[in-house]
Structures are given as C-alpha cells and as structure tokens.
Amino acid sequence: xxxxxxxxxxxxxxxxxxxGGGQSIVPFIQVEAVxxxxxxxxxxxxxxxxxxxxxxxxxxxxxxxxxxxxxxGLSGAMVSLLGLLLPSLLMMLALTSLYLRYKDLPAVEGLxxxxxxxxxxxxxxxxxxxxxxxxxxxxxAAIAAVSLCVMGFFNVHPGILMVAGAALGFxxxxxx
Numbered sequence: 044x045x046x047x048x049x050x051x052x053x054x055x056x057x058x059x060x061x062x063g064g065g066q067s068i069v070p071f072i073q074v075e076a077v078x079x080x081x082x083x084x085x086x087x088x089x090x091x092x093x094x095x096x097x098x099x100x101x102x103x104x105x106x107x108x109x110x111x112x113x114x115x116g117l118s119g120a121m122v123s124l125l126g127l128l129l130p131s132l133l134m135m136l137a138l139t140s141l142y143l144r145y146k147d148l149p150a151v152e153g154l155x156x157x158x159x160x161x162x163x164x165x166x167x168x169x170x171x172x173x174x175x176x177x178x179x180x181x182x183x184a185a186i187a188a189v190s191l192c193v194m195g196f197f198n199v200h201p202g203i204l205m206v207a208g209a210a211l212g213f214x215x216x217x218x219x
Contacts, residue, residue, distance in 0.1 A: 058128065070165050
C-alpha cells in the first residue's frame with residue numbers, strides 16, 4: 044500500500060472512531076501516527092499537539108494536516124484531511140436529522156450519558172501519555188501547574204497562555 048493510501052486509511056479510521064471531536068480524537072491520531080505507522084515520534088507528536096493548540100480551529104484537523112504534511116508533503120496533508128473529514132461529514136448529515144427528530148427520547152439521552160465518560164477517559168489517557176515528553180523538569184511542571192490554575196480559576200483564554208508559555212520557553216531554553 045502506498046503512502047497516500049496508508050494516510051487515507053489511517054485518518055479515515057480516526058475520522059470514524061473519533062467520537063466527541065476535538066481533544067478526544069487526539070489519542071486516535073497518536074495510535075495511528077506514532078504507534079501503528081511510525082510517521083512521527085512521541086516527541087514530534089507532543090510538539091505537533093502543542094503547535095496545533097496554538098492555532099485557531101479544530102485540533103484534529105491541524106494535527107492530521109501536520110502529520111500528512113510531514114509524511115508526504117502538501118498532497119499527504121490533503122489526503123489526511125480528506126480521510127479525517129469525510130466520515131464526519133457523512134455521519135453528521137445522517138445524525139443531525141436523526142438527533143433533531145429523536146433528541147428528547149430517554150434512549151438518546153442515555154446513549155450520550157454513557158459516551159461522555161469515555162471521552163473524558165480518552166483525554167485523561169492522552170494527558171498521561173504525553174506527560175513524559177511534556178513535563179521534563181521542575182520549570183516545565185511549574186508552567187503546566189500555573190497554566191492549569193490560571194485557566195481554571197481566572198478563565199484566561201488558552202491562546203494567551205500558549206503565547207506566554209512559548210515566550211517563557213524561549214527565554215528559559217531558546218537561546219542555548
């Protein structure tokens with residue numbers, strides 16, 4: 044199977060299995076890009092995740108683009124995006140009409156109540172897995188703790204913290 048087919052196949056799987064969108068898709072991208080195909084290392088994955096969080100828009104779209112681009116250039120990025128987005132587009136067309144028709148049924152609410160904790164667990168797993176390549180010293184742990192507190196208690200936009208973290212990282216380590 045050529046690289047473009049592998050990218051499409053990997054990201055269509057992510058697009059099909061990544062229920063919940065956004066951050067909940069990140070573990071699926073990690074499995075495909077790092078573990079299954081080895082297109083990027085865990086450190087590159089963490090860096091890609093960090094860069095994707097600094098830009099506006101859906102994180103999965105940015106990550107699939109970055110992985111595809113690194114693997115096979117602009118064409119690879121487009122193939123990855125198509126694989127990622129096609130299932131969502133088709134499923135949203137179908138699910139939107141079903142949800143609007145049946146959203147008040149107890150069965151639908153029960154289904155959603157069962158899926159929400161799974162999405163939470165996926166986010167916890169990603170946090171656990173990127174910890175070793177993100178928190179590498181006491182200063183990086185302090186940056187993470189302060190960022191969490193500032194976002195949680197003061198509702199500061201994550202973009203502001205990303206810029207502040209980048210500036211701090213440059214000041215502490217970037218002029219080596």
